[in-house]
Amino acid sequence: MILGSLLLRNLASKVVTIRGIHTGSSNLAGHSKWANIRHIKAAKDGQKSLLFARFNRQIRLAIQEGKSPNPTMNTLLRQTIDVALKKQMPMASIQAAIKKASGQGAEFRRHVLEVKVVQNKVYVVIVLYTDTPTQAKMNLSTILRKVGGTFADLKHLFTETGMIVAIGQEKSPEKLLEDATEHAIHAGAEDVDILDENERLLNFTCAPAEIQRVRKELEDLNYEIESAEHVYIPQMYTILNEAEMTAYSKFREKLKTIDCIDDIFDNIEDASS
Secondary structure (H helix, E strand, O other), rough: OOOOOOOOOOOOOOOEEOOOOOOOOOOOOOOOOOOOOOOHHHHHHHHHHHHHHHHHHHHHHHHHOOOOOOOOOOOOHHHHHHHHHHHHOOOHHHHHHHHHHOOOOOOHHHHHHEEOOOOOOOEEEEEEOOOOOHHHHHHHHHHHHHHHHHEEOHHEEEEEEEEEEOHHHOOOHHHHHHHHHHHHHHHHHOOEEEEEEOOOOOEEEEEOHHHHHHHHHHOOOOOOHHHEEEEEOOOOOOOOOOOHHHHHHHHHHHHOOOOEEEEEEOOOOOOOO
């Protein structure tokens, strides 16, 4: 993710799958499907300027989709403001973002671009929000020419899913899992994992189109929502050597010059997972 977000490396061992209404615990063997989702607990990355820029985009999108700059009339905007405040974005900055977004008439849309970099070893899905997609693609093309990357049709190599990270109420891992299972079924989530027993951190997954509905159901059940994201999970991973990882890190740094980029997903194996 362009926010430089914290990678959650140590996943808890208890997992429950809701599709088959099967509960229990198991040890996660091999590579976890969540290990490379770099924006779990993204707000703890400390890069507030990038984080607040992302909230500015989300506020504009919420106003557009909810058709109102008034959070009492716009549930999506209210949810976005709540998360921004929790991540220590000043109210004055939030109000300025609302005022600016209210005066912007051009339609703000979500766009997805797919590229290959580092000798075509790294597949990257880039999510951006903009009202000038052609300009954004031109800016990305300039970067790709400099690093030897290309646009490619890669999205089919990733699995799209909705990821809702929430804090549960129960302190006991067993009761936390039991309640999360029941609540996931009630909310219409597909899966739920315990990400961190000590922090009572849970990951509910659902279809991307169901994110806001499932989120609201969980909030009604008194879950504190950390994030609600549309993510891309690679179906296969690649391992980079030190030189290749350095090259890819430089590419990611160059992407920061495109301020409408919101998320970056790749197929790089995390060596520590």
